[in-house]
Amino acid sequence: MRTAATATDGTGAPESRHRTASHNPGYVHGYSDRETRRLTDQAETLAALLHAGTAYPAGSRVLEAGCGVGAQTAHLAASSPGAHITAIDVSAASLARARERLAARPHAATVHWQQADLTDPPYPDASFDHLFVCFVLEHLPDPARALAGLRRVLRPGGSITVIEGDHGSAFFHPDSAHARAAVGHQVRLQAAAGGNALLGREVQPLLAAAGYADVTVRPRTVYADATRPGLVDGFTRNTFIAMIASVRDDALAAGLTTKAEWDRGIRDLRRTAEEGGTFHYTFFKGTAVNPLE
């Protein structure tokens, strides 16, 4: 769940962070300080939910494909002491941020960083015991091909873990057509950039089509209401609404909405984080193995 927004570094100059070699204008994540903070908040709040059940043995070779600014890498490293993690991303700027983040946290895993295109991983066949792919497929124009390409570098019998959100799972109280429209604009912008903000529901068929076996996908649902203020703040407000709010300029530039309509949508979304409001979102976590010949 990274945004398809044009984030800026505060100077007004957007800097791209492309996950694939193809050029996706407006596809920028994790670059500005604010965006880095947002991704950090998100990762902390969601870590227990998303990473539960994921730990790799000491000595195992793990490829994190599309590590971005390292938000998930930090959790992988913490939960898998002794693992040899290779974290790749196509963006040098993101890798620099990720490296900083990990340097600031003590952890017992080895992390090797490499600038590389995950759709064409520069490794011999069967180089890894495990693959970890989180909030990445949603940004790729051809996720099926990416999964198949990654399978080449996974040893037979090795595992893949995929985590994706699905904005179609976002519903809330009070309901609001304006709020739903704002979410829909983010979905359209991400689609226009070659991504798919509704990808979570496709994780199982994508893994199966890419030739993985023993595919198991389960929902990991976030539900926040007034009795869970930490989750309201960490997820509803600082993760989901912040992500939608960040595409304001793009939505206006694309002519998808007016300022008044957009602002009404964001205001209505914020009401779901107030007393009496509720918010629901489902992530999908899939695991599968590369079949033995």
Place this chain on the structure above:
Amino acid sequence: MRTAATATDGTGAPESRHRTASHNPGYVHGYSDRETRRLTDQAETLAALLHAGTAYPAGSRVLEAGCGVGAQTAHLAASSPGAHITAIDVSAASLARARERLAARPHAATVHWQQADLTDPPYPDASFDHLFVCFVLEHLPDPARALAGLRRVLRPGGSITVIEGDHGSAFFHPDSAHARAAVGHQVRLQAAAGGNALLGREVQPLLAAAGYADVTVRPRTVYADATRPGLVDGFTRNTFIAMIASVRDDALAAGLTTKAEWDRGIRDLRRTAEEGGTFHYTFFKGTAVNPLE
């Protein structure tokens, strides 16, 4: 998740089953054999998901408000041996079905049946130790008032359990505007009959507003894909799609859709239960207590 459909007994003559004293034309559940089978399938498939964590001590007095044809009563009775269950419904026909169902299953709870309007329960204050309300609030024009009225007959310190679905949580692969429209028509019909098929998201604020304390609501999410054929069959096909399909005549009579559009929507929904399809739905289960004075 009972339907707002006009079910028939096979003779074409619809028979009403009203949960409240108000007259809601077209509001019929659990009457025909087919509908009874559907509700049974649904209860079996969902029982583990929805009833997990619900068991009442021997000797405790439990009111099931709105028991319908007894689909949930059977599970309550099985999981709470020794409990004294009072199951009420406004429909004599449904109660007769429920009684038959329970008679066919050995269970160690006492079940007392009573025809009564749950919005005005005919019991002295504090008559019960526990309340159980499942797939009922979604049919009531004023669920907040019903919850407050039920609180009167719950002893201070006693518990309430509420389970509701939310059709806004239904999303699927392959996505389809026609399929989404069909679900939307069911939501509109239920709203026109005074109900709310999107009620799940409101369980927490409703319980809080009705004066209950220690409100805890959690999502119970159903996710079905080709790797879970039992759930695809039991939930996607025989529960959810069957429920939507059952409102066909009402949707056409109300002029919400055309035959061609409707049939396309149902066909597209059925594709989500085939190889490569996925289906997501979230129920909400809430518990709370009647505060001590």
